[in-house]
Amino acid sequence: MSERVVYLDHAATTYVKPEVLEEMLPYFSEKFGNPSSIYSLGRETKKAVEEARDRVAAALGAESREIFFTGSGTEADNWAIKGAAYANRKKGNHIITTAIEHHAVLHTCQYLESEGFEVTYLPVDENGLVSPQQVADAIRPDTVLVSIMFANNEIGTIQPIAEIGKITREKGVIFHTDAVQAVGNVHINVKNMNIDMLSLSAHKFYGPKGVGALYIRKGIKVTNFLHGGAQERGRRASTENIAGIVGLGKAIELATANIDAYNKKLIELRDRTIDEVMKRIPYVRLNGDRYKRLPGNVNFSFEFIEGESLLLMLDMKGIAASSGSACTSGSLDPSHVLLAIGLPHEIAHGSLRITFGEENTQEDVDYLLEVLPDIVGRLREMSPLYEKVKRGEKNV
Amino acid sequence: MYSQKVMDHFMNPRNVGEIPDADGIGEVGNAKCGDIMKMYLKIENNIIVDAKFKTFGCGAAVATSSMATEMVKGKTIEEALAITNKAVAEALDGLPPIKMHCSNLAEEAIKAAIEDYMRKNGKSGNGNGSCGVCCRKCEDVHSQYEE
Ligand SMILES: Cc1ncc(COP(=O)(O)O)c(C=O)c1O
Numbered sequence: 001m002s003e004r005v006v007y008l009d010h011a012a013t014t015y016v017k018p019e020v021l022e023e024m025l026p027y028f029s030e031k032f033g034n035p036s037s038i039y040s041l042g043r044e045t046k047k048a049v050e051e052a053r054d055r056v057a058a059a060l061g062a063e064s065r066e067i068f069f070t071g072s073g074t075e076a077d078n079w080a081i082k083g084a085a086y087a088n089r090k091k092g093n094h095i096i097t098t099a100i101e102h103h104a105v106l107h108t109c110q111y112l113e114s115e116g117f118e119v120t121y122l123p124v125d126e127n128g129l130v131s132p133q134q135v136a137d138a139i140r141p142d143t144v145l146v147s148i149m150f151a152n153n154e155i156g157t158i159q160p161i162a163e164i165g166k167i168t169r170e171k172g173v174i175f176h177t178d179a180v181q182a183v184g185n186v187h188i189n190v191k192n193m194n195i196d197m198l199s200l201s202a203h204k205f206y207g208p209k210g211v212g213a214l215y216i217r218k219g220i221k222v223t224n225f226l227h228g229g230a231q232e233r234g235r236r237a238s239t240e241n242i243a244g245i246v247g248l249g250k251a252i253e254l255a256t257a258n259i260d261a262y263n264k265k266l267i268e269l270r271d272r273t274i275d276e277v278m279k280r281i282p283y284v285r286l287n288g289d290r291y292k293r294l295p296g297n298v299n300f301s302f303e304f305i306e307g308e309s310l311l312l313m314l315d316m317k318g319i320a321a322s323s324g325s326a327c328t329s330g331s332l333d334p335s336h337v338l339l340a341i342g343l344p345h346e347i348a349h350g351s352l353r354i355t356f357g358e359e360n361t362q363e364d365v366d367y368l369l370e371v372l373p374d375i376v377g378r379l380r381e382m383s384p385l386y387e388k389v390k391r392g393e394k395n396v
Numbered sequence: 397m398y399s400q401k402v403m404d405h406f407m408n409p410r411n412v413g414e415i416p417d418a419d420g421i422g423e424v425g426n427a428k429c430g431d432i433m434k435m436y437l438k439i440e441n442n443i444i445v446d447a448k449f450k451t452f453g454c455g456a457a458v459a460t461s462s463m464a465t466e467m468v469k470g471k472t473i474e475e476a477l478a479i480t481n482k483a484v485a486e487a488l489d490g491l492p493p494i495k496m497h498c499s500n501l502a503e504e505a506i507k508a509a510i511e512d513y514m515r516k517n518g519k520s521g522n523g524n525g526s527c528g529v530c531c532r533k534c535e536d537v538h539s540q541y542e543e
Contacts, residue, residue: 308454346427
């Protein structure tokens with residue numbers, strides 16, 4: 001193994017910042033009270049939850065009573081989509097989403113199809129963008145919900161959320177956005193952007209895993225997802241994950257306070273990586289929009305090689321990254337996002353996602369640029385597809 | 397998720413390359429599914445005297461190719477044909493269950509290369525020299541992004 005470790009997979013998850021951890025710790029020990037309890041130990045944790053709620057609301061431009069804590073980004077997506085679909089069934093049973101959503105949204109929509117709902121999966125262009133016009137054209141009198149992700153977790157494409165929000169608001173259709181990858185990377189204001197529901201997850205912005213939140217605009221009808229006690233003002237039962245909620249609150253406050261400096265730094269790392277890799281390695285393509293993309297996201301396809309092999313070799317050099325290749329599961333198809341932007345299967349198999357974060361430096365990029373061309377070269381020398389190219393049998 | 401032996405054969409694959417005057421060449425798999433294995437055999441007096449491969453695929457695909465070429469070297473054709481996917485996987489101290497299809501590919505590649513040899517030498521009428529994708533298909537969507 002390499003002695004050097006370079007973590008380039010921040011879209012998968014981030015570490016917990018020390019300031020965040022510090023605020024969380026007392027809630028595992030001395031401040032352990034149940035917020036529903038009447039005595040002071042309970043009131044103390046109740047207050048902590050409400051402070052965290054205020055911080056989330058401030059970060060999104062929402063009101064505190066519009067924020068509901070959940071157990072994850074996945075739960076927030078499930079709740080928003082199933083909740084809005086079931087609560088508005090009298091109006092209709094049509095849902096609009098996109099072909100490149102995270103599985104937390106896609107599989108929820110597929111489940112609703114099995115429950116009798118009709119779902120339109122909007123296609124995206126070659127950069128992974130949906131157009132507001134596509135949304136406008138897809139809305140029907142029986143449409144109850146539009147769910148479109150703010151930013152894509154694989155290729156980083158940022159959607160025209162404000163423009164879409166304008167259309168859905170005019171047409172009176174509920175608009176949900178999965179902003180799990182966007183929070184802390186993109187300026188968000190749910191009021192200005194006409195967003196009705198928004199999902200987020202703490203572990204993508206240096207908060208803990210297993211805690212998220214759903215913003216539900218006042219007046220939007222959503223059925224409950226978890227039934228039980230009266231927590232979260234009767235909307236989401238479960239004794240609160242106090243430490244997690246506190247951590248989420250602190251993390252979102254830090255993330256939004258530092259967003260401009262953070263973006264600037266990540267964009268420098270991203271752009272240099274994109275430019276240099278494309279200069280140094282032949283037969284490579286950048287997946288996703290060159291500019292409308294998350295500041296820390298790079299996604300390449302290297303032709304003639306397969307992604308898992310690439311990840312294993314990078315791992316031997318201490319570099320942690322991701323791929324959209326078909327692997328680790330019993331199935332053989334590559335990422336639905338890469339296929340949706342029109343990549344042929346064999347090129348989608350050779351994808352590499354690099355996502356930068358707080359602790360990365362230009363030295364990390366130097367190191368990546370030092371090892372990546374060799375690794376790609378080695379795998380190509382092993383590849384029967386590349387052999388054909390060298391012999392001129394295969395058109396590229 | 398991989399055994400040390402798999403990682404060793406992945407990081408230091410044996411017998412990578414081509415044999416320009418190979419007696420039998422077998423190519424199996426499908427780029428669409430994410431793996432292609434091409435095996436070259438040199439055969440003298442019914443004995444496999446050299447084997448090389450080129451593979452496009454995941455870590456397990458490379459490691460099984462490497463192991464399969466090691467296993468066939470020095471074997472008679474009949475012995476090589478008797479090598480099963482399980483034997484290749486066992487020689488690598490096992491593969492994760494979801495990667496077992498890669499060992500099928502290795503077995504198929506050996507068979508395809510031998511079939512090619514037999515056909516060229518008028519020894520066999522059956523088969524078309526390559527199993528291609530007949531043994532597997534791309535099913536179900538899943539990718540390996542950690543999300
Ligand atoms: C876009 C997107 N939505 C939803 C999720 C799910 O969030 P969680 O891991 O908190 O369930 C993720 C990542 O995991 C994501 O990237």
